[in-house]
Amino acid sequence: METKVKAIIQKYDADKGFLVPILQDVQREFNYLPREALDFVSVHLDVPTSRLYELATFYRAFSLDPRGKHELSLCLGTACHVRGAPLIQDNIERILGIKAGETSSDLEFTFETVNCVGACALGPILVVDGEYNGNISITKSNKILKKLGKKVKIDEED
Ligand code: FES
Structure with missing residues (x-):
């Protein structure tokens, strides 16, 4: 170092x-x-x-705790919440094996929940490495995690 x-x-x-x-x-x-x-x-x-x-x-850009290579932020603001964001949270936590606010031990992923990222009409929103993904469903979140290298079984198309 x-x-x-x-x-x-x-x-x-x-x-x-x-x-x-x-x-x-x-x-x-x-x-x-x-x-x-x-x-x-x-x-x-x-x-x-x-x-x-x-x-x-x-400065928000700095972190004193280890961060994952990939950063996922799920919006839990009201609009996203009523459209099922908590279910997406459960799914992401299960697949990554970490809770919101944590970083995986292999330093691949940091997952956190945030409040309203200003795109309510497209909710639920999942921000992945700075990129906004709207209308997130379980399947969509699975596809994103698969793309990032997690082993995920995709059951359905939407
Ligand atoms: S509540 Fe999620 S973007 Fe506004």
Whole structure:
């Protein structure tokens, strides 16, 4: 890990004025900001770790917890909820073997639920790696998970 973080710091000439881009690169490299990486940045740029944690919690793009390679967000806002989003949630949790808010141990998937993503007319909405998928059904969610590499049996067409 140190070699990779060192390379990122060097890319910015160890200039602490580039703290955010440096953290963005670390986030991109590991999919989150590992504590050891933050300690390394702190020592090599002479920036207090408290400042790094401040930035890490301020920007939504940063995560202090490991994130999966694929990020799935299911809308549980009212419109999506009444159209069956809780059933989709159960299905996704069962197939991924994790609960909403968790990341799979192989770091392939992070699944979370969110409130209204502003596309109510197309609900239920499942956002997969930033891409909106509307009118999600059990079958559609199965197809998406299959495409992402999960073994899923598709029973029906819709
Ligand atoms: S309630 Fe789901 S997009 Fe608005």
